[in-house]
Amino acid sequence: MTERNTVAAPLPTLRDVMAAQVVVRRYLPPTPLHRYPVLDALLDAEVYIKHENYQPIGAFKVRGGINFMARLPAAERARGVVTASTGNHGQSIAYAARLFGVRAVIVVPEGANPVKVEAMRSYGAEVVLHGADFEASKRYCAELEEEEGLRFISSGDEPLLVAGVGTHTLEILEAQPDVDVIIVPIGGGSGAAGASLVAKSVNPLITVIGVGAAGAPAAFLTWQTRAFRSAPIDTFAGGLATGEPFMLPQRILWQYLDDFTLVGDDEMRVAVRLLLEKAKTLAEPAGAAPLAAALRLREDVRGKKIALILSGGNISPDELRQCLDAPIPTF
Numbered sequence: 292m293t294e295r296n297t298v299a300a301p302l303p304t305l306r307d308v309m310a311a312q313v314v315v316r317r318y319l320p321p322t323p324l325h326r327y328p329v330l331d332a333l334l335d336a337e338v339y340i341k342h343e344n345y346q347p348i349g350a351f352k353v354r355g356g357i358n359f360m361a362r363l364p365a366a367e368r369a370r371g372v373v374t375a376s377t378g379n380h381g382q383s384i385a386y387a388a389r390l391f392g393v394r395a396v397i398v399v400p401e402g403a404n405p406v407k408v409e410a411m412r413s414y415g416a417e418v419v420l421h422g423a424d425f426e427a428s429k430r431y432c433a434e435l436e437e438e439e440g441l442r443f444i445s446s447g448d449e450p451l452l453v454a455g456v457g458t459h460t461l462e463i464l465e466a467q468p469d470v471d472v473i474i475v476p477i478g479g480g481s482g483a484a485g486a487s488l489v490a491k492s493v494n495p496l497i498t499v500i501g502v503g504a505a506g507a508p509a510a511f512l513t514w515q516t517r518a519f520r521s522a523p524i525d526t527f528a529g530g531l532a533t534g535e536p537f538m539l540p541q542r543i544l545w546q547y548l549d550d551f552t553l554v555g556d557d558e559m560r561v562a563v564r565l566l567l568e569k570a571k572t573l574a575e576p577a578g579a580a581p582l583a584a585a586l587r588l589r590e591d592v593r594g595k596k597i598a599l600i601l602s603g604g605n606i607s608p609d610e611l612r613q614c615l616d617a618p619i620p621t622f
């Protein structure tokens with residue numbers, strides 16, 4: 292796999308996110324930022340849900356894919372691209388590749404969410420099922436890059452992806468400039484890197500909290516220790532199931548992220564169910580993680596104006612069934 296020096300690479304800036312917004316707006320209208328009185332009551336706070344589940348692929352990642360593909364040099368567009376994904380990143384690349392007429396090969400772990408795999412194929416991507424987990428799929432990308440001359444796209448270490456996804460937070464700040472707290476899910480960290488760099492560059496007083504899966508703590512451990520730490524994966528939240536951290540978003544998170552909390556699968560199941568019942572909206576486990584974190588941090592967010600980035604809604608019927616069966620604790 293082509294080594295890119297993510298340690299020395301310049302970090303994306305607010306200016307890059309603003310430039311990305313010009314591109315992204317051509318293809319995607321801003322997503323709604325809705326308020327639901329029942330969620331306000333649940334958290335005793337002013338709660339805004341950023342509906343990235345309403346994106347055409349059902350997840351925020353499409354912002355990054357479009358920004359990336361729009362700026363890909365013609366020679367690389369002609370070669371085609373290859374990437375590994377547990378789902379939404381792959382959909383984003385597939386969707387953007389179709390928009391710009393680029394060949395896309397997506398390597399997904401065997402046993403990946405079939406809803407996401409079907410969607411990638413429907414956008415015209417070549418989907419290769421390979422490897423037991425994301426890390427194994429990533430390794431296989433290196434072979435395809437070499438054999439077929441494709442341009443490898445890292446799902447985390449690409450400045451254009453980070454700048455693209457950060458546009459969700461620009462939209463939040465345009466609509467609610469005086470937000471106190473933003474809670475954003477973390478898998479590889481690109482979404483939270485974009486969110487925190489935008490929020491802190493615009494107003495350092497905004498608190499940005501990342502939330503990961505307790506069953507996949509690599510990004511958390513790397514953020515906490517400021518050193519590369521891999522960790523096993525045992526979570527049903529596909530979007531948060533990262534076993535090895537990405538250092539480009541980590542460097543941004545080290546600079547800008549205020550806090551990082553982990554939630555269990557049970558908490559995410561409850562949050563999926565609550566979002567369905569109280570906000571009538573479908574979240575996948577990663578997308579519901581910010582609500583799970585807010586419930587856990589209720590004392591800290593009480594009385595504040597908080598934005599929860601509902602990052603995606605691509606849940607499989609089996610996962611949804613599990614969530615609907617989750618007993619709701621008394622809060």
Ligand SMILES: Cc1ncc(COP(=O)(O)O)c(C=O)c1O
Nearest residue numbers: 379478479480481482530602603
């Ligand atoms: C729905 C959803 N939420 C959150 C994440 C985590 O995003 P990131 O990898 O940018 O941290 C992902 C990643 O694929 C996702 O699909």
